[in-house]
Amino acid sequence: MLKQFSLVFFLLFGCYVGVNSLRRPLKHLTNELEVHAPASHVWEAFRNLGILRIAARQKLVRSFQVLKGDGGVGTVVKIFFTRGRKSGYTERIIVADNHRRVEVSQALKGDCLAIGCSVEIVTFEMAEKSHNSSIIKARMAYAVKKGFEAKDPKPSIQVVATLSKLLKKFVENKYHA
Structure with a gap:
């Protein structure tokens, strides 16, 4: 059931992005970073807003609500x-796939939207490279x-990129401790 829901959601999301990209083509920025730990460990730390808690402890994020x-x-x-970003940045999580270790967020306010973009979508994926190594793949798609x-x-x-490094x-x- 969950796999069917995920498939349907990704198809609908793909259609949404595809239709919107016909009006304004999406541009892409990417960042990849290798981590010497399994993807499951990276995903566990990242998911459910874990990355924001880490960023707050490291003073990259002043606060989040x-x-x-x-x-x-x-x-x-x-x-x-x-x-x-004095006024803050607001986003909505539109995909959180624990099986594929993927999270997709759409900007609602701030960042690129405040300076002329119509859409900004950020995707984080924790990809397995080997049993003790993974890659954080981050992609930003936006339309002007x-x-x-x-x-x-x-x-x-x-x-x-800074979030990925943190x-x-x-x-x-944690993994090598």
Whole structure:
């Protein structure tokens, strides 16, 4: 039943992104980082807002507020970073697949949306490389609003890369302790 739901959800999500990309083509930014720990350990630390708790302890995130949900699909969270983004960044988790170790969030307010993007979607995937090694794959997809093309607004992959580095350090320290 869960696999069927996941398949249907991914198909519907793919159709949604596909239809929206016909209006405004999606641009992509990617970041990959190898972790010397199994993907299951990385995912366990990341999921259910675990990455935000790690980021708060490391002072990348000043605070975060769960506006709705429990860390799974439908959760809406407002994040206040310690640098930049004075008004915060709000996102909704639209996919949280424990089997595939994938989480997809859609920006609702702030970041790229505040400077001319119509959509921003962030995907984190913890991919198994070997039994003691994995890769954090982070992807950002965004579309630019009509009239903002010349400015070419885009989200910063740097925040995502920094989150991946924090997660790597946390998991490797815990796994190899």
